[in-house]
Amino acid sequence: MKIRQISVFLENQPGRLSALCRALAEAGINLVALTLSDAGEFGLLRFITPEPDRAEQVAKAAGFAAISSDVLALCLPNRPGGLAAVLTQLEPHGLSVEYMYAFARRTGDAVMITCFDDVDLAMAALRTAGVSMLKPADLFASDQPSV
Amino acid sequence: MISRLWNDLEGTFFPESALDFMPVERLREVQLQRLKTVVSLAYERVALFRERLDARGLKPADIRSLDDVRRLPYSMKSDLRDTYPYGLFAVPMTEVVRLHASSGTTGKPIVVGYTAQDMEVWKQVIVRALLSAGFTRGDIVQNMYGYGLFTGGLGLHAGLEALEATVVPASGGNSERQIMLMKDFGVTAICGTPSYFVHLIEVAQRMGVDFRRDLKVKRGLFGAEPWSDGLRKYIEGASGVKAYDIYGLSEIVGPGVGSECECRDGPHIFEDHFLVEIIDPDTLEPLPDGQEGELVFTTLSKQAMPAIRYRTRDITAIDPRPCSCGRTLRRIRRICRRSDDMFIIHGVNVFPSQIEAALLRTEASLPHYLIVLTRRSGLDQMEVRVEITGEMLRDRVGAMEQLQKRFARSIEQVTGLHIAVTLAQPGSIERSEGKARRVLDLRESKS
Numbered sequence: 001m002k003i004r005q006i007s008v009f010l011e012n013q014p015g016r017l018s019a020l021c022r023a024l025a026e027a028g029i030n031l032v033a034l035t036l037s038d039a040g041e042f043g044l045l046r047f048i049t050p051e052p053d054r055a056e057q058v059a060k061a062a063g064f065a066a067i068s069s070d071v072l073a074l075c076l077p078n079r080p081g082g083l084a085a086v087l088t089q090l091e092p093h094g095l096s097v098e099y100m101y102a103f104a105r106r107t108g109d110a111v112m113i114t115c116f117d118d119v120d121l122a123m124a125a126l127r128t129a130g131v132s133m134l135k136p137a138d139l140f141a142s143d144q145p146s147v
Numbered sequence: 148m149i150s151r152l153w154n155d156l157e158g159t160f161f162p163e164s165a166l167d168f169m170p171v172e173r174l175r176e177v178q179l180q181r182l183k184t185v186v187s188l189a190y191e192r193v194a195l196f197r198e199r200l201d202a203r204g205l206k207p208a209d210i211r212s213l214d215d216v217r218r219l220p221y222s223m224k225s226d227l228r229d230t231y232p233y234g235l236f237a238v239p240m241t242e243v244v245r246l247h248a249s250s251g252t253t254g255k256p257i258v259v260g261y262t263a264q265d266m267e268v269w270k271q272v273i274v275r276a277l278l279s280a281g282f283t284r285g286d287i288v289q290n291m292y293g294y295g296l297f298t299g300g301l302g303l304h305a306g307l308e309a310l311e312a313t314v315v316p317a318s319g320g321n322s323e324r325q326i327m328l329m330k331d332f333g334v335t336a337i338c339g340t341p342s343y344f345v346h347l348i349e350v351a352q353r354m355g356v357d358f359r360r361d362l363k364v365k366r367g368l369f370g371a372e373p374w375s376d377g378l379r380k381y382i383e384g385a386s387g388v389k390a391y392d393i394y395g396l397s398e399i400v401g402p403g404v405g406s407e408c409e410c411r412d413g414p415h416i417f418e419d420h421f422l423v424e425i426i427d428p429d430t431l432e433p434l435p436d437g438q439e440g441e442l443v444f445t446t447l448s449k450q451a452m453p454a455i456r457y458r459t460r461d462i463t464a465i466d467p468r469p470c471s472c473g474r475t476l477r478r479i480r481r482i483c484r485r486s487d488d489m490f491i492i493h494g495v496n497v498f499p500s501q502i503e504a505a506l507l508r509t510e511a512s513l514p515h516y517l518i519v520l521t522r523r524s525g526l527d528q529m530e531v532r533v534e535i536t537g538e539m540l541r542d543r544v545g546a547m548e549q550l551q552k553r554f555a556r557s558i559e560q561v562t563g564l565h566i567a568v569t570l571a572q573p574g575s576i577e578r579s580e581g582k583a584r585r586v587l588d589l590r591e592s593k594s
Contacts, residue, residue, distance in 0.1 A: 007542035009535045011572040039544045041551070042570050046542055063574045065535040069542045098543055115542065 001135040002070040002119060004052040009065040010036075010043035020045065023062035029055045032140060033113055035101035046101075048073075048113060050140040071115045072122060073134040078110040089129040095122050111139070163271065164278050166419055167474045174475060177419050179213050181447035186210050186219070189453045192237040195230060196222075196455060216422060216445060216456065217433055223458045227257040227398065236260050238451050248296040249397050256296070259397045260451040266305070268448050269400050272417045273306025276406030279415065279474070280368050280391035282336055284311040289329055289364075291339030292371065293581050294318040298401030299371050303338045306403065312336075319343060319580035322350040329362050337367045341374040341382065341390070342583030345513060348385045358386040368393050370402050372582045373461070373482045375500055377507035379411075392481055398457055399444050405479060408472040415476040420448050423479065424456070425465055428486055436467040441486060442479065460486045488586075490520060492529045497562050499585045502531055505557040510539065517576045522590040530567045531558065534576055 010016045017036070024031070034047035049055045052068055059066035076082040087097075098115040105111060111134060116122035126133060169177070187207040189196045199220040200206070209215060227235060236243065244263050248256040261269065282288065288307050292299030300318055307314045315332055317325055319339070325347055328334065337344070344367060351358060358364065364386070370393035382390045394414040395402035404421050405414035416423045422445040425434045434440045442461045446454045462485065466478040484498040491497070499518055507513050515534040520527060533554055541547055547570065554568040577584065 005542065007540065009540050009547075009570070009572065011570070011575060013572075016572070037544045039548055042547065044542070044544055044547065060537070063572065065537050065540045065573050067537055067540045067542065 001073075001133050002123070003048060003073045003113070003134070003136055003139060004068050005046055005048055005071045005113070005115075006052050006055050006059065006066055006068050008045045008047075008059050010045055012040075012042050017043065017045065020059060020062065020064055023058055024055060027054065027058040029058060033101060033103050033111070035099070035113075037099075046099075048139070050136070069115070070119050071113050072119065072126070073139050074112040074114055074126065075132040075134050076110045076112060078104050078108055082110060083112065086126075086129070086131050089131070090122070090125055093121065093125040095125060161278050163274050167275060167279065167415065167417075167476055169419065169475055171475050174418060175213060178422055178447060181419075182213065182216060182422060182445065183207070183210050185445070185447055185449070185453045186455065188237055188450070189455055193235055193453070195226060195235065196220075213422070216424070219445075219456050221431065221443070221456045221458050222454060224257065224398070224460075227259075228255060231255050232258040233260070235452055237453055238262055243451050246296075247298045247301075247397055247401065257398065259298075259401075262450040265400075265449055265451050268420060269302060269403060270305045270309050272400065272403035272420060273302060274309050275417060276393050276403050277306055277310050277312070277368065279406055279408040279472070280393070281366055281389075281409060282307075282310060282312060282368070285313075286310075286336045287313040287315065287332055287334050288336045288338065289315040289317050289325070289332070289334045291317050291319055291325060291337060291343060292402075293320075297581070298395070298397045299338075299340075299581075302395075302401040302403065303368075307338075322347055322578075322580075323354060326351050326354055326356050326362075329364055330356065333363050335363050335365055337364055337388070338393075339367070339369060340371045340579075340582055341369040341378055342372060343580055344369060344382060344386075344388075345378070346578045346580075348382070351386075358388065364388050366391065368406070370394060373484060373488075373500060375483050375503055375507070376481065377504055378513055381507065381513045394479070394482065396459055396461075399446055399454055399459075400449065404444065405476075408470065408474060410470055410472050412470065413466050413478040413480050415470065415474050415478050418476050420446065422447055423465060423477065425463070426458075428458075428462075434464075436465040436477070439464040439480075442482070462486055490527065490529075490586075492527055492562075492564055492566070495562060495564055497529070497564065501561045502558060503585070505561040506531075506533065506554060508561075509553050509557045514539070515576045515578075516585070517571075518586045520586065520588045520590055527590060529564075530569060532569045532571045532576060534571050534573055536573060 031047045031049050037044045056066050056068050096117045100112055100114045102112045190207045242262045243260040245261040248258045290303050292303055294300035366389045368391050379390045391407045392414055393402050393406040395404040405416040407414050424443040425440040426443050428441040442459045442463050444457050461482045463479045463482045466480055483500040489496050489498050517532045519530045551568050558566050
């Protein structure tokens, strides 16, 4: 299941990130996971939210350049070797991982937000390998019950 | 006034345009006769011109052929500043019915004056410009040049009224209202600066207004600043508005010194009123047609403020090839640079238009950009800030760095210089409502 991710360009100027976060906060948009890349001269904030369309609009209305793209949310056991096992299974498919960011859930598993160079091929390969991928609904709801 | 009789014929012939098709021999006769008159007038009434002619031992009677114009002294912007405000006027103030002034980036503005007859000539050349760009009676024209001291707004306004088009005197600014007016009033043609229109295209997109679907604007007459063919392609691609170039400068008359016909291959100069020369800006020697140099004009019919061999600082060439529209007026190549726009970075001459061309080559749509000049340890440094758009944005840092490199490489190919490119947030570069400000000069002392 593809998950929509929003990416926002941040100019290398003080206050840009907080201005963006304020705009999202005022619109009541919650960020489930995010990563901030620093290329030295500019920043790129990528995040996952239950309301990607609205988040993109809010960011644009606040004067930011924003786009949405598809990533996968891999659900892995939260223990040593969990990620290594999945990546080993993907190797024969010649897929490459562009970037990843992760968060651990109270349910005891880890969610890897992953951008592959070819998202459709990656989905097929992961399905064959039996790796579980979260649907948007799971991603935003299943963190609620505490174990 | 436009004769309705003629308009009702095939719809293409307009008596006002007849002068554009004058036989060349006749045109040269008219020019010579008018040149003699204007030189006599200026000699009699303008002290600065008389002193300069006397210093060369020249008399107005020495002008016997058009080539004799080359014996006359040049004039330039500093002459207007030195004689501010009325020192170059050739008529008493009771004859002057209009003053215009340019903003002037340093100190005092420059002032220009018009007699009633000058106003009439100005109106006529603008009508000819509008007709050659396909504007007709029945068009609803939004004039987005600033109204006021700037020649653009009121100049075009007079021409549009004389054409009997419906004028919407919107002036510059208030971009969302401009789009609303275009939509609600059914505007079919526009006038303004190309950079402001580029901004309006962006505003319309943001408002969800599609030029092709929601608006009726078919053509635009753009001028008052140098703009590239790349920008024309961008304007036409992004809006479907056919873009024509109108050339002019206040010191000569304002807009309407020259203008493009339907072939859109450089402005035809209204040679019956403006004598055109190209000179080498360093040696000041006249250059033959086809060769690039500084554009110089002598006004042939101006009364209030004749200009004799006025150096425009615009760099171009006369294009002597006959135009397929049949006009006998020679064309100049489109002006993309001015000699005073030039700056020297690491010993290399750079024009803002080169940067624009490089950016257009990379992206195929013109991003907003700003050239920032600074001085570090006595050396001029240049940085180009480019605004990111949604189309340029990628979710991969590597792709964004590639974009930055592509801009830098393209600038290097055009200028031969390695220049730092910074990516900037949308809207972070100031939009201008008149002429675009493409250069931010932070050098402490300018030479």
